Amino acid sequence: MLTRDISKTSLNEHLHSDGTTRSVYQPLIDSLNGLGAPELQQRWRQANASAALDAFTFMLDPREFRTVPTDWLPRLVPADEWETISRGVAQRLKAINHFLSDLYCGDQQVVPQDVMYSCQYYNPELQDHRPAADVFVHIYGIDLVHMGDGRYVILEDNLRIPSGIAYQMKTTEIGLDVLPELAGGYDIVPYDIRSAYLDMFASLCDTDSPVCVLLTDSKFGSAFFEHRYLSELLGIPLVEGSDLYIGHNGRVWVRSLDGDFEVDLVYRRVEDLELFVPGLTQAYLDHKVALVNALGTGACDDKLVFLWVPDMIKAYLGEDAILEQAHSYDLRSPANRQYVLQNLDTLVLKTRQGYGGLGVFIMPDLDKGYRSRLSQQLIEQPQVFIAQETLDFSQHLVFDESSGEFEERHVDLRVFAVQNGRGEVTVFPGGLTRVSEANSRVTNNSSGGSCKPSWVVR
Amino acid sequence: MQTELGGSIAFEPVAVHYAYVARYSYSDIVVQNDNFLRLTAYADTYQTPGSCGVATFPQGRQVEYPDRLGNTVHRVRVTVPHQELIIAAAGKVCLNHHTPVVPDVPLNSADYGLDAQEFLSASRLADPESVRNAALEAAAGATTLLYTVDNVVQWIYTNIRYERGHTSVNTAAADVLVSRRGVCQDQAHLGLAMLRSRGIPARYVSGLLTRQPGETHAWVEFLHPQFGWLPADPTRGVVIHIGTDYLKFGVGRDYSEVPPVSGSFVSRGGGHLDFTTARVFFDRDNISVDDALELLPSGHPSP
Numbered sequence: 103m104l105t106r107d108i109s110k111t112s113l114n115e116h117l118h119s120d121g122t123t124r125s126v127y128q129p130l131i132d133s134l135n136g137l138g139a140p141e142l143q144q145r146w147r148q149a150n151a152s153a154a155l156d157a158f159t160f161m162l163d164p165r166e167f168r169t170v171p172t173d174w175l176p177r178l179v180p181a182d183e184w185e186t187i188s189r190g191v192a193q194r195l196k197a198i199n200h201f202l203s204d205l206y207c208g209d210q211q212v213v214p215q216d217v218m219y220s221c222q223y224y225n226p227e228l229q230d231h232r233p234a235a236d237v238f239v240h241i242y243g244i245d246l247v248h249m250g251d252g253r254y255v256i257l258e259d260n261l262r263i264p265s266g267i268a269y270q271m272k273t274t275e276i277g278l279d280v281l282p283e284l285a286g287g288y289d290i291v292p293y294d295i296r297s298a299y300l301d302m303f304a305s306l307c308d309t310d311s312p313v314c315v316l317l318t319d320s321k322f323g324s325a326f327f328e329h330r331y332l333s334e335l336l337g338i339p340l341v342e343g344s345d346l347y348i349g350h351n352g353r354v355w356v357r358s359l360d361g362d363f364e365v366d367l368v369y370r371r372v373e374d375l376e377l378f379v380p381g382l383t384q385a386y387l388d389h390k391v392a393l394v395n396a397l398g399t400g401a402c403d404d405k406l407v408f409l410w411v412p413d414m415i416k417a418y419l420g421e422d423a424i425l426e427q428a429h430s431y432d433l434r435s436p437a438n439r440q441y442v443l444q445n446l447d448t449l450v451l452k453t454r455q456g457y458g459g460l461g462v463f464i465m466p467d468l469d470k471g472y473r474s475r476l477s478q479q480l481i482e483q484p485q486v487f488i489a490q491e492t493l494d495f496s497q498h499l500v501f502d503e504s505s506g507e508f509e510e511r512h513v514d515l516r517v518f519a520v521q522n523g524r525g526e527v528t529v530f531p532g533g534l535t536r537v538s539e540a541n542s543r544v545t546n547n548s549s550g551g552s553c554k555p556s557w558v559v560r
Numbered sequence: 561m562q563t564e565l566g567g568s569i570a571f572e573p574v575a576v577h578y579a580y581v582a583r584y585s586y587s588d589i590v591v592q593n594d595n596f597l598r599l600t601a602y603a604d605t606y607q608t609p610g611s612c613g614v615a616t617f618p619q620g621r622q623v624e625y626p627d628r629l630g631n632t633v634h635r636v637r638v639t640v641p642h643q644e645l646i647i648a649a650a651g652k653v654c655l656n657h658h659t660p661v662v663p664d665v666p667l668n669s670a671d672y673g674l675d676a677q678e679f680l681s682a683s684r685l686a687d688p689e690s691v692r693n694a695a696l697e698a699a700a701g702a703t704t705l706l707y708t709v710d711n712v713v714q715w716i717y718t719n720i721r722y723e724r725g726h727t728s729v730n731t732a733a734a735d736v737l738v739s740r741r742g743v744c745q746d747q748a749h750l751g752l753a754m755l756r757s758r759g760i761p762a763r764y765v766s767g768l769l770t771r772q773p774g775e776t777h778a779w780v781e782f783l784h785p786q787f788g789w790l791p792a793d794p795t796r797g798v799v800i801h802i803g804t805d806y807l808k809f810g811v812g813r814d815y816s817e818v819p820p821v822s823g824s825f826v827s828r829g830g831g832h833l834d835f836t837t838a839r840v841f842f843d844r845d846n847i848s849v850d851d852a853l854e855l856l857p858s859g860h861p862s863p
Contacts, residue, residue: 215626216626219635220596220627224635225637226620226636227637229621377826380641384639436677436678439678482682
């Protein structure tokens with residue numbers, strides 16, 4: 103079943119570059135062969151039904167119930183590769199946190215001023231405001247791609263409201279439930295998101311058992327599944343903006359039929375706080391409430407600021423970056439603009455403020471008309487973009503339930519980490535593997551991609 | 561008074577004070593108002609800025625930084641709920657009455673380095689391709705830099721009627737060419753596109769006319785291979801010798817890169833510019849942003 107000739111240039115996760123099977127994938131492939139296509143189709147339908155019953159959704163259109171398209175075949179990351187990823191992610195999180203602290207409360211010299219202050223998510227009102235325990239980034243999501251041989255490259259950072267951790271848990275949970283055979287021969291490294299989050303929340307508050315709430319944008323938001331899942335997992339109320347108000351004591355209160363109550367910490371899953379809860383920013387600035395993530399982290403979501411993260415690591419930690427990042431071009435420089443215009447057909451263009459795969463243009467994958475429109479836009483407004491090298495990153499087997507065939511799709515890996523008030527970082531093994539559509543290298547769920555379970559295995 | 565090629569005719573510099581104020585009104589409460597202000601005098605051979613400042617009412621937190629083209633930008637973010645925002649700026653500038661004596665040179669875009677390329681290519685509102693034929697006509701066969709600039713400026717001065725109400729901040733040079741009317745900003749954009757089309761790097765200038773109080777003005781600068789950026793004003797038909805009539809805030813590839821005020825606000829309602837004016841004083845010893853507020857029809861805003 104898995105002997106079909108795969109003739110292509112990209113690395114496939116289950117193969118070495120010489121075409122032989124990576125030993126870490128052998129037990130999985132044996133299990134798949136043992137089950138056979140008809141059985142896999144049956145299990146796939148079971149898993150999909152289970153996802154639908156659990157409302158495992160990522161809604162692109164609020165009027166349409168849509169479960170997350172998932173390929174239940176796990177992606178495997180050997181523990182030694184994970185070790186490097188984990189150290190690299192923790193290092194980067196610490197450096198970015200140092201930088202944000204220096205940006206808002208110090209005199210940072212790493213990123214040029216015009217880049218920093220022109221950034222949409224830089225907040226001047228946060229100057230001199232220190233968040234609890236000096237932690238800005240509590241929850242961090244980082245997008246990596248695998249180039250083969252354990253070489254992982256960073257594509258971008260997610261620091262405002264990184265989403266996907268519940269998807270990481272749920273894909274693994276359903277996958278193991280419906281396809282327990284696939285775990286045969288593996289020791290999957292476990293993780294405990296609940297304790298890490300609750301410990302992090304408590305470390306940011308003065309009281310031992312703080313009252314925390316999860317602030318969602320709405321039931322109709324794309325990631326509402328995750329908000330609901332995390333609120334249940336963490337045992338904290340799920341609230342909308344209209345459920346919160348600022349009391350006369352300046353603190354944040356929750357409206358409740360059983361009597362209103364005060365809140366110590368808001369795990370916010372919205373960006374424009376004031377639109378949802380007028381006065382919340384001021385309550386935060388007055389240290390009446392803790393926010394996760396802190397305000398102001400979005401400054402490092404900017405795709406141009408990304409270019410200086412290796413310098414942050416050097417400046418604040420005195421170390422070299424453990425993980426490399428995609429080579430990127432600062433288009434403020436005339437020489438870079440010229441190079442990028444001349445080589446546009448081979449590069450990736452990204453808008454500085456884009457997210458969720460929006461504003462990412464992989465030029466080699468676009469048609470000529472589209473490329474020339476983007477080239478014109480680049481000439482007219484270079485300050486809107488950055489350019490990045492196009493990476494030929496790995497593909498992974500996916501199972502097509504309708505045809506019973508295996509196919510290959512590009513995959514990335516979004517890894518999540520938390521940092522508590524003691525400055526300790528926990529990186530959750532596995533992450534969320536996101537799968538592109540056929541003939542695409544864009545893996546974001548907002549852009550139509552699907553996901554799959556990821557296991558770190560010993 | 562002495563003249564030599566590459567030198568200048570010396571006049572006494574003139575110290576002036578400027579004040580600018582704008583008032584924005586909103587139909588509903590605004591909870592966040594984030595603005596980039598380019599209202600600080602620019603430093604070059606034509607003018608030397610003294611102390612300059614900006615303020616908003618309600619107050620916001622400010623950062624000040626130079627952007628990549630050397631403009632001083634104040635970013636002010638207001639987070640106090642409001643339904644009216646006043647932006648005020650004031651400062652001192654020494655107008656140097658710079659009168660360079662500049663040699664004309666043959667047109668040759670190869671004279672310009674890599675840094676100048678962005679001022680030769682299309683920007684959002686000034687695309688040289690879109691005005692190529694008109695630029696040829698306007699240049700009237702000129703083959704040298706200063707002749708070309710002169711001809712283009714005079715062509716716009718003659719052919720594009722100054723008329724309000726027909727264009728907006730998003731009107732591109734090509735549209736101005738079709739409608740043959742617009743305000744200083746439109747005439748500047750057409751000038752930029754035409755000069756670029758003839759192989760002359762050109763940039764947009766935002767500022768004030770010192771002897772015409774009321775509003776901001778726009779003109780252009782073109783690049784001389786030896787003498788750097790030099791001013792030209794299609795609206796008034798003036799080239800290089802601008803005397804002490806101009807006060808420059810900033811430069812960009814077109815208006816969209818250097819508006820006096822740009823930004824965004826968070827509100828359920830809409831907003832509009834309700835009042836704006838600017839003044840330049842030749843007879844004052846000092847100025848503050850409070851003086852700018854005096855230019856409002858109703859005087860000081862209520863605290």
